[in-house]
Amino acid sequence: MNESPLQPRSASVRRPRLVWILAAIIVVHGGVRLWLITHNEVIAQDGTYYLQMAKQWSTDPKGAMKDYVVHPGYPVAVVSALWLMTGDSHSTDLDQWSRAGQAVSLAAGILTVAGVWVFAGMVFGDWRIAFLAAMLFGLGRKFAALGAEVLSDSLMLCFAMWALVAALAAAGRLRHKSWGMTGWAAAVGVLGGCAYLVRPEGLVVLPAAILLWAVVKLVRRGRWSIMLSAAAVAVLAALVCVLPYMLTVGGLTAKWKMTEFGVGGAGPVVGTDPSAGHETVYPVESSVAVRLVGRFFEAQQPILASLTCVYILLLAVSRLGKRTESLRGAVPPPGLAGGLLIVVCWVLIAPLIALRYRATGAMSHRYLMLPAAMMAGFAPAALVSLVRLGGSVLERKGPSRFTRFLLPGAVVVLSVILLVHTLRPLHTKQVFAKNAGLWLAERIQPEDALLTDQFYVMYYSQARKGLFLEENSVRNRLARNPELTRLKLLQNILERGGDRPFRFVAMTGRETDATTEKTASLLEGLGFVRVAAFPCISARGAKAKRTIHVYQKKPTKGSDRIPTTFPPDPL
Numbered sequence: 001m002n003e004s005p006l007q008p009r010s011a012s013v014r015r016p017r018l019v020w021i022l023a024a025i026i027v028v029h030g031g032v033r034l035w036l037i038t039h040n041e042v043i044a045q046d047g048t049y050y051l052q053m054a055k056q057w058s059t060d061p062k063g064a065m066k067d068y069v070v071h072p073g074y075p076v077a078v079v080s081a082l083w084l085m086t087g088d089s090h091s092t093d094l095d096q097w098s099r100a101g102q103a104v105s106l107a108a109g110i111l112t113v114a115g116v117w118v119f120a121g122m123v124f125g126d127w128r129i130a131f132l133a134a135m136l137f138g139l140g141r142k143f144a145a146l147g148a149e150v151l152s153d154s155l156m157l158c159f160a161m162w163a164l165v166a167a168l169a170a171a172g173r174l175r176h177k178s179w180g181m182t183g184w185a186a187a188v189g190v191l192g193g194c195a196y197l198v199r200p201e202g203l204v205v206l207p208a209a210i211l212l213w214a215v216v217k218l219v220r221r222g223r224w225s226i227m228l229s230a231a232a233v234a235v236l237a238a239l240v241c242v243l244p245y246m247l248t249v250g251g252l253t254a255k256w257k258m259t260e261f262g263v264g265g266a267g268p269v270v271g272t273d274p275s276a277g278h279e280t281v282y283p284v285e286s287s288v289a290v291r292l293v294g295r296f297f298e299a300q301q302p303i304l305a306s307l308t309c310v311y312i313l314l315l316a317v318s319r320l321g322k323r324t325e326s327l328r329g330a331v332p333p334p335g336l337a338g339g340l341l342i343v344v345c346w347v348l349i350a351p352l353i354a355l356r357y358r359a360t361g362a363m364s365h366r367y368l369m370l371p372a373a374m375m376a377g378f379a380p381a382a383l384v385s386l387v388r389l390g391g392s393v394l395e396r397k398g399p400s401r402f403t404r405f406l407l408p409g410a411v412v413v414l415s416v417i418l419l420v421h422t423l424r425p426l427h428t429k430q431v432f433a434k435n436a437g438l439w440l441a442e443r444i445q446p447e448d449a450l451l452t453d454q455f456y457v458m459y460y461s462q463a464r465k466g467l468f469l470e471e472n473s474v475r476n477r478l479a480r481n482p483e484l485t486r487l488k489l490l491q492n493i494l495e496r497g498g499d500r501p502f503r504f505v506a507m508t509g510r511e512t513d514a515t516t517e518k519t520a521s522l523l524e525g526l527g528f529v530r531v532a533a534f535p536c537i538s539a540r541g542a543k544a545k546r547t548i549h550v551y552q553k554k555p556t557k558g559s560d561r562i563p564t565t566f567p568p569d570p571l
Contacts (some may be wrong), residue, residue: 004539008267021131022117029113029138029147030106035423036148037102040433042427047150048459051097054078058089065248072245073198074152077104094460101150107145108158111140112373115161120377122168123338132380132411137373140301140420141294142365143424155368156198160205160370165192166339167209170230171337174213185209185230189237196242200253201352201367206238209345210342215340290352291363298374301418304379311382330388332381342374361472383410429536436534436548437461438507448503451493454548457506466502467493487518494526505551523551 043051054075065072082100083089087332091097113134137143146154170184177373188209195202210231213344217227246252297305311331318327334342349371357363395570437460442451450466452458458468478484494502505528509516520530528551535547 018127019222022114022134022498025117025135025138026110026113028135029144030110032139032144032419032422033106033109033147033347036145036426037106039425040102040427041425042430043098043101043150043455044427045103045430045455047098048455050075050078050150051094051101052459054097054101062248064101065245070152071197071199071253073194074155075102075231076149094462095540102148105147105149105151105154108155109144112147112154112158112161113163115158116164116373116376118169119161119338120380122165122334123334123342124377124381125161125335126332126384129332129377129380129384132379132383135411136418139374139415139422140304141418141422141424142299142301143369143373144422146366146369148426152198153365153369156195156202157369157373159191159195159198160202161373163188163195163205163209164345164374166191167205167212167341168337170209171212171216171341174216174227174230175220177223177226178252179226179229181213181226181230182233185234186237189234189239190241192234193238193241194239197245201349201370203238203242204345204352204370206234208348209234209340211344212337212341213365216337219336220411225462249307256294288357290378291357292350292353292368295363296368296372297364299368300379301377301421303414303417304376305372307379307382308375311378311385314382314385327389330392331385334377334381342371345374346371380411382408383414432534432536432546433457433548434460436550439532440504440506440550444504449501450504450506451502453508454506457548461506464506469493486515487522490519491522491526494523496530502554503553506548506549507551508546508565510545512549516547520549520551528553545565 049122050070053064053068053070053072056067057072057075061072061408064075068075078097078101079089082096084089085100085103086096109469116137117130117134120133121127124130146157166187168183168190170181173181173184187208192203192206192209195205213227213230216222217224299305300308308378314327314331315333316439318324318331333339349367351364353367384407387410387541391406433454433456435459436454440450440457440461441464444461444463444466448463450458450461450463451469452466453469453471453474455468455470458466474486475490477489478486490507494505505523507519509519523530530549531552533551534550536545
């Protein structure tokens with residue numbers, strides 16, 4: 001009797017074939033990310049902050065770790081990539097720095113896809129599910145975008161996923177009571193330490209691995225001496241990686257810096273930290289659980305996350321009792337170690353995200369990307385389960401040739417949907433801010449100070465002095481002082497410039513907005529003249545949704561007014 005095409009087959013795929021299939025998947029995902037890179041005119045706002053740290057690192061590594069709140073792993077990788085690409089780690093070309101950051105994310109994203117493939121294969125013991133996990137999750141919009149962005153997430157995911165792979169391999173050695181576990185434990189420590197040096201949440205993989213090994217020891221009756229030795233090796237390996245950074249910043253991680261400005265205090269703070277201004281507890285708009293689930297759906301892609309929920313439901317129902325025994329054969333279960341590792345990571349990560357949300361009001365899909373990658377195999381497992389159930393229904397009515405095409409057809413349709421959704425340029429609505437910054441870069445002098453509410457303007461202008469009005473910080477100040485308005489706050493900042501008066505002001509508004517006109521009147525009264533306007537043109541018409549108005553203090557004869565229709569956004 002021939003094996004049904006709907007039955008699992010994990011060992012029947014030969015290793016050379018595995019390598020070729022994985023290589024094809026990597027080529028597809030690499031092409032998707034290269035397309036996003038070549039069609040992306042503006043990097044992510046947080047990326048500008050990483051590049052600023054990378055520039056300082058190239059000349060002052062110790063100062064960069066002390067002056068910036070982010071961990072140094074990604075900026076160090078960017079500096080290294082820039083040196084490999086250009087032979088110069090001190091370039092002043094912003095585009096070269098951006099390409100170096102994107103190259104790091106691209107390489108890390110591809111390696112993460114391979115890590116997802118190995119991890120899913122180890123969790124389910126079915127390489128078909130592993131391939132589908134790598135293919136489908138890699139085509140997700142948010143994950144694919146990280147591989148084309150100047151952001152640290154892709155590099156952290158790469159280290160973390162391979163650390164989790166090493167943790168599962170170590171657990172396998174522990175079950176066989178092999179001292180070879182210590183080698184895998186050392187890999188967990190090094191990779192987990194590197195993940196932490198990129199982003200602080202990367203260190204979660206180390207305690208998760210140790211907890212996994214402890215449970216495996218209790219369940220499988222391994223040797224305590226091997227388990228404890230492996231845990232000690234992992235911790236020591238991680239400390240070797242992270243201790244220099246901890247000693248430099250004087251703690252587990254750098255403290256978040258605050259930006260004080262407005263009424264009271266010692267005047268406006270000159271700086272360009274996009275994370276500044278988080279100085280009070282934000283009101284929580286929705287429950288943490290609802291926001292957490294929503295961000296997970298965003299990270300894994302809504303269709304894949306829905307399939308993940310379907311798989312969890314099918315798995316739970318299939319384990320209810322004898323009445324659902326027929327369902328068990330259709331639902332591929334995760335292995336004990338893999339399933340336990342996923343649960344442990346969720347238990348460690350979810351409270352950290354919730355606490356940060358309570359403190360700052362921020363919860364990005366990027367914080368949930370590691371759990372989403374770990375559960376990448378759940379969506380294809382749901383597809384396999386549904387196809388088996390559907391095939392069994394068709395076979396009851398008689399032999400059908402269509403059953404063998406159900407799974408490939410579903411995968412092709414889903415891949416096309418994901419690909420169409422993913423192949424959209426990133427940050428197209430921020431090109432106008434970049435153009436304003438580039439325009440200022442040609443005119444601003446080293447001694448000129450810039451005030452702006454757009455961080456892209458601050459970055460691309462390369463202003464050495466200035467103040468970035470971070471939106472959350474502005475709202476924070478207004479919430480604490482009901483009598484204060486945005487206009488009054490702006491006036492206070494401009495009037496208290498002291499010995500460093502602002503030469504340029506670039507504020508976002510609308511062409512017909514009353515607040516914009518009031519701002520213009522205020523600035524004109526303080527000796528500023530509007531010299532340029534950069535609109536964000538809508539793709540559906542010529543109407544400008546937002547416009548950056550640039551003002552100059554006592555403009556010189558060479559400061560020509562720029563038409564408001566220049567330059568248009570490529571939408």
